[in-house]
Amino acid sequence: MNYRHSYHAGNVCDVVKHTILISVLDTFFSKKKPFGVLDTHAGTGLYYLEGTEAAKTYEYEQGVKQLWGTTPKNKLLEHYIKIISAFNSDGILKYYPGSPLIIDRFLRDTDQLICAELHPEDGKSLKNTLKHQKQVSVHLQDGYLTPNALLPFSQNRGVVFIDPPFETTDEFSNMCAAVTSGLKKMPQATFLLWYPIKEISDLNPFYSQLRKLTEAKILKSELYFYRQPEKNKLNGSGTVIINPPWEIKETLETGLSDLSKILAFEKGAPLIIESI
Numbered sequence: 001m002n003y004r005h006s007y008h009a010g011n012v013c014d015v016v017k018h019t020i021l022i023s024v025l026d027t028f029f030s031k032k033k034p035f036g037v038l039d040t041h042a043g044t045g046l047y048y049l050e051g052t053e054a055a056k057t058y059e060y061e062q063g064v065k066q067l068w069g070t071t072p073k074n075k076l077l078e079h080y081i082k083i084i085s086a087f088n089s090d091g092i093l094k095y096y097p098g099s100p101l102i103i104d105r106f107l108r109d110t111d112q113l114i115c116a117e118l119h120p121e122d123g124k125s126l127k128n129t130l131k132h133q134k135q136v137s138v139h140l141q142d143g144y145l146t147p148n149a150l151l152p153f154s155q156n157r158g159v160v161f162i163d164p165p166f167e168t169t170d171e172f173s174n175m176c177a178a179v180t181s182g183l184k185k186m187p188q189a190t191f192l193l194w195y196p197i198k199e200i201s202d203l204n205p206f207y208s209q210l211r212k213l214t215e216a217k218i219l220k221s222e223l224y225f226y227r228q229p230e231k232n233k234l235n236g237s238g239t240v241i242i243n244p245p246w247e248i249k250e251t252l253e254t255g256l257s258d259l260s261k262i263l264a265f266e267k268g269a270p271l272i273i274e275s276i
């Protein structure tokens with residue numbers, strides 16, 4: 001395992017995936033009924049943007065820094081900035097919250113968050129960061145096995161967030177296997193899967209594999225960074241939502257369209273939000 005998220009925290013992909021995650025959590029939070037969240041690839045939780053790792057890549061400058069200090073009219077983007085600001089209360093962008101800390105902000109006493117992280121150091125620091133949160137548990141184990149091992153939530157509804165590092169070529173099929181077992185345990189759960197858009201030819205087989213798994217509704221959101229995708233390049237950020245919450249498509253269409261104008265590297269880069 002070479003991947004460390006501290007080199008990439010707050011980059012363009014984080015901004016897109018966390019905006020979508022927040023839109024899903026908003027819909028769960030809007031109802032009183034308790035919910036659970038499983039974050040299968042949780043990372044360390046909090047990232048110091050002035051630390052040596054982040055300073056090696058400065059990826060956050062093309063990501064969260066583009067939104068910092070802006071006052072977007074779109075409610076979803078406004079909410080995203082509000083959450084990032086909560087970790088930077090002196091008004092200077094120094095910290096970026098990873099998915100567990102973002103999710104934690106939505107939890108009420110009756111909700112729960114289960115995190116898995118395989119890297120021993122990152123898992124340990126996540127455990128330490130969240131040790132006072134009684135609704136949160138952290139498991140130092142292979143996250144792909146957790147939908148089978150840890151679902152269903154005792155709450156009758158919830159979200160499974162699968163955000164692997166894409167270090168190896170089998171991540172698409174590992175995600176599909178995790179969804180298969182997760183849907184068996186909790187068919188009504190919402191699954192949120194993130195993937196980088198690199199080789200366009202990888203995408204159709206992934207959609208077909210997902211389509212074969214379930215008859216549930218599947219929505220994809222793909223925000224491209226360039227007008228024309230090219231080989232061997234990070235062309236965009238993709239997310240699939242299985243069992244998408246009601247009306248999320250409209251929320252994403254307006255929010256991600258505004259986000260694309262801020263983040264895309266070329267004007268006119270596509271934004272595709274559609275069912276598969």
Ligand code: SAM
Pocket residue numbers: 001003004005040041042043044045097098099100116117118119122141142143144163164165
């Ligand atoms: N979800 C995090 C966020 O949004 O802040 C970032 C996740 S990062 C893209 C992927 C994480 O998965 C890394 O921290 C890596 O150590 C971890 N990881 C890699 N393989 C794993 C596995 N099989 N199970 C659990 N975690 C894994």
